[in-house]
Amino acid sequence: MSDAGTRDPSTATRADVCAAALADCFRADGEILANPIGNLPLIGGRLAKATFGPQLIMTDGEAQLIENVMPVGVDGAEKVVSHWNPYRRMFDLLWNGRRHVIMGASQIDRYGNQNFAFIGDPAAPKAQLLGMRGAPGNTINHRTSYWIPAHSARVFVERVDVASGVGYDRAAALGPAGRFHELVHVVTNLAVLDFETPDHSMRLRSVHPGVTVDEVVAATGFELVIPASVPESRVPDTEELRLLAEIDPTDLRGAEVKA
């Protein structure tokens, strides 16, 4: 997969399709911090920066913002640093709305309420997960997308145990305080979903090549909005495949999504 030679789009893997879909999350963004979290989201974000989004700025994974397209998972890769961005400064950017984050989710419901904090009783959880982290503040202040590497009815649930990330119904209930809330895409190993429906309930936007609508429906624990015609997710072109080999030389994406 990490062959640097020319690849025909017909050889694109599921992981390549996921990377392109994750890149596309940032397509409508202006000059913001593209902050995808996790290997495949990071690969997608770097692909966005390398193609349609040169104005995007990204982190080095710690306290600096960088301008070059750094490969993922390569120790000592060159970085072109343009800003000091320790944690406290990160809040200055995100509370100002200058960021689009891609987070994970242990649970997500039809309105995009997301949980990665814990499962079960708050006093003694069945599973202590990440905690609230920055999800409440992210989702109420700027654009958010999600990456779900294993689409299943355990993740796509009727009701989340805890809302760490704010969904559309909860944001609407806030009135003006919810005005900066916007969920863009939910990208999974099977499909791309969005909230472009009258009541912002989750819609199937596209299925990845080789996946059927029925498979997505079966792997989703609530009723998805299914358009009359569901397109296939786009396949990255030859140039994108070449860039992916540069951005992800050790094929971390293939390790994350196997199909």
Place this chain on the structure above:
Amino acid sequence: MPVPDKRVTIDDVVAEVRDGMTIGIGGWGSRRKPMALVRALLRSPVKDLTVVSYGGPDVGLLCRAGKVRHTVCAFVSLDSIALEPHFRNARQSGAVTNTELDEGMMLLGLQAAAWRVPFLPSRVGLGSSVTTLDPALRTVTSPYADGEELLAIPAIELDVALIHMNRGDVGGSGQYLGPDPYFDDLFCGAAKRRFMSVERIVDTDRLLDEGPPQSLLISRLMVDGVVETPNGAHFTSCAPDYERDEAFQAQYAATARGDEAWHGFRAKYLDGDETAYQEAIR
């Protein structure tokens, strides 16, 4: 140099921490944690602590040793190991309760305490479960024309703050030389008693030898005691002095699998004093 001499011992610091206190611990995840001070707390008889932290192994160790009743943490992580296993066990068994809050809410809560105001308003937290999980939280309505309703994030007042810096002087001026100050100055601002361990105490007129003025994060006006603890953040990172000891951290994390593993680890590394610890990890 005419600065006060605030040098203390690790035992002096621990003597300040009493049952039921709220203590704040600086650093972030498994980065620049005052681990020598945490290790000393593990050996002390103190109990029923409330721990406020951008949590890492400091929180996990204190929970495992039975020192903690409640935590105020947006996360507890070992960075390279996403979930702190001892904290997980403590939460899942119900031994420790946690105030669920956003990372930024914690910043604002500490800032409010440091500025001596009862709360700071923010949109952060609204709409999420933090507002229902903590029934004490209140909103506040803007008194201006917009009339927006915001969350009144309460001040997080600390009895004691513990932080670790790369360099400091005897007066308590503290310097970080790594990439991120984290929130250590706010922890000091929010606390009644403030203690700083440092990799090395240097003469006050040498404080600018290794970093620019803006690396002097900690004002001695915000510090009550300084203690030199070389390698005192081990096994967390303390860049540029040293990186995280990943092998040791993995060994620590594995002790969450059972009592036997933990007791063995504890006997080997934690039951002695800091000198013994530093000998044992050599």
